[in-house]
Amino acid sequence: MTDDENRAVEKLQKKIRKLEAALKIVADHSGKAESRMRRQFEVVSETIPVPMIISNENDEIVFANLSAQKTFGHTPDDFSELSTASLYDHPDDRKLFLNILSDKGEVNAFRTELRKPDGSVFPAELFSQPIYFDVQDCILTVVHDLTEVMALEKQLRQTQKMEAIGTLASGIAHDFNNILAAIFGYAELVANLLELETDKRKKGYLDNLLKAASRGKSMIVQMMAFCRQTEKEKTPFHLSAIVDEVVKMMSNLTRSDIDIRSDIRNKEMIVMGDPTQIHQVVTNLITNSVHALSDKGGKIEVILEKAVMIEGQRGEILIPRLKPGTYARVTVKDDGPGIEKGIIHSIFDPFFTTKPVGQGSGMGLAMVHGIIQGHNGSVSVESEPRKGAAFHCYFPVTEDDDRDAKPDVEPESVGKGDEHILFVDDDLMVLEVCSELLQNMGYRVTSCEGSRKALKIFKSQPKDVDLVITDNAMPEMSGTALSQEIRKIRSDIPIILITGMLFEEESELKKTGFQAFIQKPFDQRKMESVIRDVLDAGKEV
Amino acid sequence: MPEEYEEIEDFFETVINEVSEENLTELILDLRALTFLNSSGIKTICVSLVMEADDVEGLRMKILCSNSFTWQVETIPTFKDLIDNLDIVFE
Numbered sequence: 001m002t003d004d005e006n007r008a009v010e011k012l013q014k015k016i017r018k019l020e021a022a023l024k025i026v027a028d029h030s031g032k033a034e035s036r037m038r039r040q041f042e043v044v045s046e047t048i049p050v051p052m053i054i055s056n057e058n059d060e061i062v063f064a065n066l067s068a069q070k071t072f073g074h075t076p077d078d079f080s081e082l083s084t085a086s087l088y089d090h091p092d093d094r095k096l097f098l099n100i101l102s103d104k105g106e107v108n109a110f111r112t113e114l115r116k117p118d119g120s121v122f123p124a125e126l127f128s129q130p131i132y133f134d135v136q137d138c139i140l141t142v143v144h145d146l147t148e149v150m151a152l153e154k155q156l157r158q159t160q161k162m163e164a165i166g167t168l169a170s171g172i173a174h175d176f177n178n179i180l181a182a183i184f185g186y187a188e189l190v191a192n193l194l195e196l197e198t199d200k201r202k203k204g205y206l207d208n209l210l211k212a213a214s215r216g217k218s219m220i221v222q223m224m225a226f227c228r229q230t231e232k233e234k235t236p237f238h239l240s241a242i243v244d245e246v247v248k249m250m251s252n253l254t255r256s257d258i259d260i261r262s263d264i265r266n267k268e269m270i271v272m273g274d275p276t277q278i279h280q281v282v283t284n285l286i287t288n289s290v291h292a293l294s295d296k297g298g299k300i301e302v303i304l305e306k307a308v309m310i311e312g313q314r315g316e317i318l319i320p321r322l323k324p325g326t327y328a329r330v331t332v333k334d335d336g337p338g339i340e341k342g343i344i345h346s347i348f349d350p351f352f353t354t355k356p357v358g359q360g361s362g363m364g365l366a367m368v369h370g371i372i373q374g375h376n377g378s379v380s381v382e383s384e385p386r387k388g389a390a391f392h393c394y395f396p397v398t399e400d401d402d403r404d405a406k407p408d409v410e411p412e413s414v415g416k417g418d419e420h421i422l423f424v425d426d427d428l429m430v431l432e433v434c435s436e437l438l439q440n441m442g443y444r445v446t447s448c449e450g451s452r453k454a455l456k457i458f459k460s461q462p463k464d465v466d467l468v469i470t471d472n473a474m475p476e477m478s479g480t481a482l483s484q485e486i487r488k489i490r491s492d493i494p495i496i497l498i499t500g501m502l503f504e505e506e507s508e509l510k511k512t513g514f515q516a517f518i519q520k521p522f523d524q525r526k527m528e529s530v531i532r533d534v535l536d537a538g539k540e541v
Numbered sequence: 542m543p544e545e546y547e548e549i550e551d552f553f554e555t556v557i558n559e560v561s562e563e564n565l566t567e568l569i570l571d572l573r574a575l576t577f578l579n580s581s582g583i584k585t586i587c588v589s590l591v592m593e594a595d596d597v598e599g600l601r602m603k604i605l606c607s608n609s610f611t612w613q614v615e616t617i618p619t620f621k622d623l624i625d626n627l628d629i630v631f632e
């Protein structure tokens with residue numbers, strides 16, 4: 001070889017070495033870039049809280065991210081043995097899905113139902129794109145679990161429905177209160193005319209009339225509890241005492257082939273609220289179970305236990321949803337016929353009943369729902385046809401101990417008086433009966449059917465009036481507004497408000513500037529004592 | 542796709558030709574703003590620029606790089622296997 005040839009060979013060899021080095025540089029570079037990208041994909045897919053599945057053209061699952069593993073309860077190995085079709089509740093949906101994918105090249109928000117290994121099914125939306133993954137043509141599918149969204153939607157619908165019914169019911173309650181006020185009033189007026197000894201029979205009839213009216217009154221109170229217009233003062237009490245009491249009472253009232261038992265697993269739990277209402281809740285639930293068992297007899301169990309709600313807990317759908325925390329749970333469970341799937345979503349609706357016309361109001365569970373919601377709790381139902389039913393009521397527990405319960409003392413008949421009362425109500429019936437009652441107590445009464453006219457009367461003789469009693473809801477001017485006008489004329493005049501609402505909070509009363517309230521429909525004694533108290537308090541000053 | 546780099550290859554060729562004709566002594570490649578480069582791009586820089594620059598008598602090459610891009614930190618220093626007179630400046 002010549003020198004030139006040698007040099008040329010050397011040059012070529014050097015070139016080859018450098019090309020080899022360049023090849024290595026490029027290979028290293030792409031190797032690193034590739035593993036970085038793979039890592040990025042892994043980090044993204046493991047971090048997003050959304051199930052992601054990659055399947056190949058044979059329908060085999062080649063990749064499932066952490067969220068998919070959690071949602072479906074499969075390990076990666078389980079997944080590799082599954083076909084995508086097996087994740088669907090309806091295999092036909094898979095075919096439809098693949099058709100859309102091949103037609104459109106992608107799938108956007110495909111609604112379907114997916115199945116977990118335990119057989120449970122959940123609603124979902126699928127999003128999909130073709131993707132090249134691990135050297136094959138694949139499909140990437142992202143699953144949007146709709147369980148939560150649908151539960152929230154349902155809760156919203158339920159709330160709206162309840163609100164609408166609430167408005168309706170409070171309107172009815174208002175008018176009913178006026179009617180009842182008249183019935184009570186006239187009945188008491190008649191009672192006052194009767195001679196105790198000679199008119200025993202008439203007195204008996206009247207008592208029955210008053211009893212019926214009282215039942216009407218308690219229905220109104222219930223209806224208002226449902227509308228949540230009662231803000232009854234809350235007291236702490238032991239839930240176990242209530243459960244015990246109701247179970248005892250209901251056992252005594254129920255035929256012997258229905259066995260009612262309580263199972264109190266935690267005696268100490270204290271709940272804030274209205275024990276009477278909770279009493280009502282448990283009674284309602286047991287009554288429903290008794291009714292469900294009326295054909296064949298059976299067993300009813302009332303369980304009281306502690307339940308801890310953790311963040312993101314699913315399973316039973318609670319209305320409304322609960323914050324994480326500790327709850328007292330009362331379960332009323334029977335082994336009766338259970339509830340059909342088709343109606344289970346309606347049973348808490350007001351007026352929903354499967355009883356024959358005239359037998360059930362369908363307000364039982366609506367009330368249960370309203371009361372529990374008023375206690376910041378939640379209620380759920382678990383039932384399948386022929387497998388009985390269980391209602392779970394959750395109440396937040398408090399640490400406080402039982403406060404001394406204030407007994408609701410019947411006011412004694414107190415002294416009457418001869419002061420001058422200006423009485424204002426737009427309902428003529430109420431106006432008439434009340435003036436009559438007040439006159440019977442000895443008072444001088446000026447009755448007035450409108451707030452404007454009342455104001456005029458007061459203006460003309462402000463010193464002559466000792467007390468104003470006024471209704472609140474009136475068309476011309478509300479009782480609250482009227483009282484403000486009156487106070488401008490004479491600031492020391494005592495005013496009592498008649499109301500259908502329940503203001504029980506002392507603080508609320510103070511805010512409004514009224515000396516007292518009279519609850520509609522009222523009984524004579526209560527009215528007497530409230531009026532006397534207010535008038536006497538005025539004199540002390 | 543290698544075709545995408547044909548233009549750049551041509552450009553590099555022009556650069557090298559000019560550098561040798563004018564007897565220039567320094568060639569600077571500024572990569573500081575290049576966020577990403579795929580393997581074809583790396584190949585083009587290696588073969589059409591760096592290796593060719595090594596063949597030009599008396600030429601020093603300088604590459605300006607940025608620390609913020611991992612691919613530059615990992616790959617550019619390995620260019621030293623292709624050329625004797627190379628300065629790599631990171632900032």
Ligand SMILES: Nc1ncnc2c1ncn2[C@@H]1O[C@H](COP(=O)(O)OP(=O)(O)OP(=O)(O)O)[C@@H](O)[C@H]1O
Pocket residue numbers: 288289292334336337338339347348352353354355359360361362363364365366388389
């Ligand atoms: N334990 C139960 N087992 C089976 N079905 C039940 C049970 N509890 C409630 N239901 C169903 O829910 C419906 C609604 O109950 P809800 O208490 O609201 O009204 P009701 O019992 O029909 O009427 P009311 O309570 O006014 O007498 C019932 O008609 C019944 O179909």
Ligand SMILES: [Mg+2]
Pocket residue numbers: 284287288364365
């Ligand atoms: Mg009922």
